Amino acid sequence: NAGVMQNPRHLVRRRGQEARLRCSPMKGHSHVYWYRQLPEEGLKFMVYLQKENIIDESGMPKERFSAEFPKEGPSILRIQQVVRGDSAAYFCASSPLAQSPDTQYFGPGTRLTVL
Amino acid sequence: KQEVTQIPAALSVPEGENLVLNCSFTDSAIYNLQWFRQDPGKGLTSLLLIQSSQREQTSGRLNASLDKSSGRSTLYIAASQPGDSATYLCAVAYNFNKFYFGSGTKLNVKP
Numbered sequence: 001n002a003g004v005m006q007n008p009r010h011l012v013r014r015r016g017q018e019a020r021l022r023c024s025p026m027k028g029h030s031h032v033y034w035y036r037q038l039p040e041e042g043l044k045f046m047v048y049l050q051k052e053n054i055i056d057e058s059g060m061p062k063e064r065f066s067a068e069f070p071k072e073g074p075s076i077l078r079i080q081q082v083v084r085g086d087s088a089a090y091f092c093a094s095s096p097l098a099q100s101p102d103t104q105y106f107g108p109g110t111r112l113t114v115l
Numbered sequence: 116k117q118e119v120t121q122i123p124a125a126l127s128v129p130e131g132e133n134l135v136l137n138c139s140f141t142d143s144a145i146y147n148l149q150w151f152r153q154d155p156g157k158g159l160t161s162l163l164l165i166q167s168s169q170r171e172q173t174s175g176r177l178n179a180s181l182d183k184s185s186g187r188s189t190l191y192i193a194a195s196q197p198g199d200s201a202t203y204l205c206a207v208a209y210n211f212n213k214f215y216f217g218s219g220t221k222l223n224v225k226p
Contacts, residue, residue, distance in 0.1 A: 033213060042119070042204060042216035043159075056212050091158065103149060104214065108158035 004094050004107035012113045013082050021077040021110045025094030032075040033104055037089040082114045117142045119207050121217035128195055129225050136190040136220045138205030143183045150179050150190050151204040195224045
């Protein structure tokens, strides 16, 4: 059973471009979480999604950021018109059930660099 | 507002020492608490998960304790080794939705 997959692992964008980050949860997991880690800081929650639903987006910036988890395919975190402050590591985690003691399983992250 | 603080921010010890990493949280109504290891440029590896009803968990040379009333958790590493060098993150969940992370303790174990 493969773990949580994220791609690309490294992404370089120029200011103003769009960044698309993909996350494939573990097999059988229908809950996906996105976190952002700025340099020398801990991870900060961004958004929690179930298939075709956004459950909690309290950590998402109000502009330029969006997330989806379609019925088929990976979850996508989309950043429009990137700025240098968006440079960070973006981690995805998945879990099999809501309201369960299971932990979240983290992917290896996508490191975004904005030039 | 839920906040998670880790002390110290960095720690350098000689090989073989026993050491303690500290984590404190402001809201004691937690769902669970988890300790992760993060190597440079890599993802997170789960070390220990403590449910809110538990007081401690052990795995090999690692022992994590939880005191909800005082809002504290400690990660004890016995007989430290150079391979233990990494950043250790404490994360607190208040429901099933999300973790609140501390900024981590960067550990360096010198041979």
